[in-house]
Amino acid sequence: KQEVTQIPAALSVPEGENLVLNCSFTDSAIYNLQWFRQDPGKGLTSLLLIQSSQREQTSGRLNASLDKSSGRSTLYIAASQPGDSATYLCAVPTDSWGKFQFGAGTQVVVTP
Amino acid sequence: EADIYQTPRYLVIGTGKKITLECSQTMGHDKMYWYQQDPGMELHLIHYSYGVNSTEKGDLSSESTVSRIRTEHFPLTLESARPSHTSQYLCASSWTGRSNEQFFGPGTRLTVL
Numbered sequence: 001k002q003e004v005t006q007i008p009a010a011l012s013v014p015e016g017e018n019l020v021l022n023c024s025f026t027d028s029a030i031y032n033l034q035w036f037r038q039d040p041g042k043g044l045t046s047l048l049l050i051q052s053s054q055r056e057q058t059s060g061r062l063n064a065s066l067d068k069s070s071g072r073s074t075l076y077i078a079a080s081q082p083g084d085s086a087t088y089l090c091a092v093p094t095d096s097w098g099k100f101q102f103g104a105g106t107q108v109v110v111t112p
Numbered sequence: 113e114a115d116i117y118q119t120p121r122y123l124v125i126g127t128g129k130k131i132t133l134e135c136s137q138t139m140g141h142d143k144m145y146w147y148q149q150d151p152g153m154e155l156h157l158i159h160y161s162y163g164v165n166s167t168e169k170g171d172l173s174s175e176s177t178v179s180r181i182r183t184e185h186f187p188l189t190l191e192s193a194r195p196s197h198t199s200q201y202l203c204a205s206s207w208t209g210r211s212n213e214q215f216f217g218p219g220t221r222l223t224v225l
Binding site: 046099 | 162
């Protein structure tokens with residue numbers, strides 16, 4: 001059974017510092033990996049989807065890398081801002097039909 | 113911007129009431145999902161649908177039921193609400209043709225007294 005782990009569970013950085021968020025998965029036979037952002041009491045916002053054939057995916061200040069062989073993905077957020085404060089989750093499909101396993105998330109606080 | 117809607121956003125009801133949480137999407141996605149999430153906790157899949165007239169139970173046991181009569185609509189029903197049902201319910205959809213990238217609604221915060 002696919003297990004997804006996100007470490008650390010919480011992270012606090014000063015504004016301007018780069019953020020590095022980690023996601024590990026146990027079964028490397030994944031189709032893709034998706035990163036989300038969740039603000040308190042809200043739904044999830046899709047940030048990036050990286051295909052299994054890709055090594056990196058970029059959107060603005062966000063960059064996601066994927067290393068299937070080691071079962072890891074990393075989300076980099078450059079020059080963090082207080083507005084980046086949120087919980088970041090990763091998810092991987094558990095089958096080809098569209099079911100997903102989510103990590104527990106990393107709660108990020110960016111202090112001014 | 114994803115076009116997936118949930119109503120109501122907040123609901124406070126008494127024990128024993130029947131409730132239906134609505135979820136609609138205008139993107140023509142074939143797959144739809146219901147997740148349950150307690151504050152600060154992980155998401156748990158409770159129901160999903162691969163298409164019209166298809167519904168499946170998820171990984172977390174739930175006393176709720178769902179239906180998928182139309183592509184765009186995936187309501188969740190609790191026949192008799194209990195305090196243990198107090199949680200946030202998140203609806204999502206995805207499309208096979210777009211690598212099943214998931215898009216989420218804003219959620220319904222349910223409180224059962």
